[in-house]
Amino acid sequence: MRTAQHLSGEALARHLVEIGRSAGLEAIGITHAEVLQLSRTVLHHRKAKGLAGTMNFTYRNPDRSTDPGRALSGARSIIAGAYGYGGLGALAPSLLSGRVARYSWRDYYGDLHRGLDSIATELRELGYSARVYCDDNSVVDRNVAYRAGLGWYGKNANLLLPGTGSWFVLGSVITNAELPPNTQPLADQCGSCRQCFDACPTDAIVGPGVVDARRCLAWLVQAGGEIPPEFREAVGDRLYGCDDCQDVCPPNKKYGLGVGAAMNDSTIDPWVPLIWLLSVSDTQLLERVGRWYIAKRDPAVVRRTALVILGNTADPDDKSVVDTLGRYLIHQNPLLRAHAVWASRRLGLEFLLESVRDDADPSVQRELIMPVRCRFGSE
Ligand code: B12
Ligand code: SF4
Ligand code: SF4
Structure with missing residues (x-):
């Protein structure tokens, strides 16, 4: 030594x-x-x-x-x-992919x-x-x-x-080494800027430096259980994390975007294909996204979010989308059936819902009657 x-x-x-x-x-x-x-x-x-x-x-x-x-x-x-x-x-x-922060x-x-x-x-x-x-x-x-x-x-x-x-x-x-500490924390440089407040899709920034996790998409897509219905449209195409309050931030824009142009870098993974995600085994899913924080390491958490993204972004005429939702409407996990109901209704695919009309699970029944804004104006 x-x-x-x-x-x-x-x-x-x-x-x-x-x-x-x-x-x-x-x-x-x-x-x-x-x-x-x-x-x-x-x-x-x-x-x-x-x-x-x-x-x-x-x-x-x-x-x-x-x-x-x-x-x-x-x-x-x-x-x-x-x-x-x-x-x-x-x-x-x-297309048909979930965005990763x-x-x-x-x-x-x-x-x-x-x-x-x-x-x-x-x-x-x-x-x-x-x-x-x-x-x-x-x-x-x-x-x-x-x-x-x-x-x-x-x-x-x-x-x-x-x-x-x-x-x-x-x-x-x-x-335990004694090192000379910094004595002067950096002063605020945000000044009068408020762009992050305005850009947050769910108004989760409730005060300067204060994020309400109950509204923050970065937390809502990680947490277990259902994604609260009032935030599902705001989830948009986000599968993991949310960057909106950083994307608009002037210091980030100046330094971070447009510099480098390394989008063809094969070591990065900004999108995950949704139909793939909703078709593969738990093991394959966790192999791809396993280093993310996923509540209880439960793949259903990721699939639930993927169903919401399908509802928000997919083409209802796409056969792979209709087939996938059909499978999830009869899935053994009621959390996934419930989110498949929401996605089907958001896409105006009411005909798919016959398989769940008599579903014994109360969360699925709730999804059938709650208001959902169909993207194609049929509701
Ligand atoms: C819990 C957690 C979350 C939660 C809650 C975040 C939160 N705001 O508390 C959720 C899941 C929502 C989350 C989201 C994200 N997270 Co996070 N998260 C954490 C974790 C595990 C703990 C953070 C914590 O203890 N927060 C509690 C409070 C005390 O901290 P705070 O919010 O920073 O509060 C400070 C300010 O309010 C400040 N303050 C006090 N008074 C005032 C007054 C004014 C005027 C101002 C401006 C500030 C201010 O002092 C407080 C105390 O430190 C850390 C890792 C770790 N072990 O530290 C990563 C960490 C904070 N997360 C990180 C990242 C990257 C993110 C995301 C950007 C990921 C993404 N793209 O989705 C988002 C950003 C969301 C956001 N706008 O904050 C990084 C942050 C890097 C950075 N440059 O700041 C960390 C440090 C992980 C890491 N090791 O790199 N995260
Ligand atoms: S991470 Fe997204 S939802 Fe959370 S505070 Fe930032 S913009 Fe809002
Ligand atoms: S967008 Fe960036 S610079 Fe502007 S207030 Fe928010 S954190 Fe500060």
Whole structure:
């Protein structure tokens, strides 16, 4: 084992930043390991107000998620890192497909993890303890990055990096090494802009930096159970995640879209074909989308959303669509029958509903009588 005794805190910090940068991290900053007080207060407050809906994540145990000392005993410093996923150009529409949010076009968390691992490995080589966290319920990533001076909180709640915007995934290395912390978090740079508020399809941004998860499509398409009927039209073609409040964000537009033009990059996966998704086995489905957060790893959650997208986007004269809905109307899972009823009614395919008229499941019966706006004006 090498030893870091001869390196001052500053020199060690510079050394670690160099390592992280050469491992692909776009921005790196350092903060102390004291409690993340801002997030602790906010998590408790939002939970009490119901804004977390049925989410768990960092809301399950706010005191644990905001105490780096519980993530690593003896923690003294945190190195925050950001890995970029912007710059891939605009997305051309794709027929009969579900849209995937940019942060999941590839396994960017894997790339981020590798970058942070290189820093943690070096720290361990030098005799310190170090643990990597990213998108883990043990740490609130944005708050760490904010405190480390990486960016400011946008009104859409995302952390924006100066000059480059919010197309970044965030993570950290918690260590017992004493490193010089950032002392000046970045000031707000949103100014008078409000574009994210206006662009959100469900009015989920209920205050600057405050997202009501019960209305946020990114959560609604991940959560289990039914997609609340009042938000199904807004789901549009979104199969996983939602980028609307970031797509309109001026710093993102300036930096992220139109630069790079790598849409022919075969390592990215922005669309998933719906008929395929609704035909393959559970194993095949999870192989394709398995790294997404899917409530209880239940493939029905993804299929349910796919049915809603069919209703919102498909051509009712397309035989593959009619056949698929016909199969799902007699599916053994009532959640899927219910969403197939909605999709059929949205497409004006009332004739398909004969098979469910006597369905014993109350959720399916409810779908048959609730108001649905048919896209072709027959209701
Ligand atoms: C739960 C969660 C969600 C939930 C809830 C999001 C939310 N806004 O809380 C759902 C499922 C909806 C979600 C959606 C998304 N998420 Co998410 N999510 C998380 C997770 C697991 C925990 C976040 C958390 O604890 N939130 C709770 C509160 C306390 O945090 P907050 O919303 O950031 O609140 C802060 C601000 O309000 C600020 N604040 C306080 N007062 C004020 C006042 C003003 C004026 C302002 C501006 C701010 C401000 O302080 C608060 C405390 O930190 C983290 C991973 C992690 N372990 O941290 C990823 C994470 C936040 N998500 C991420 C991403 C990429 C997304 C999506 C963009 C994905 C997508 N395309 O669909 C969307 C964005 C939606 C949005 N506009 O926020 C990234 C964010 C990267 C970034 N640059 O900011 C993270 C960090 C994952 C990662 N490791 O990269 N997510
Ligand atoms: S992710 Fe989509 S639904 Fe959620 S706040 Fe942003 S624009 Fe609104
Ligand atoms: S759209 Fe405007 S207000 Fe919203 S996060 Fe971006 S810069 Fe800030």
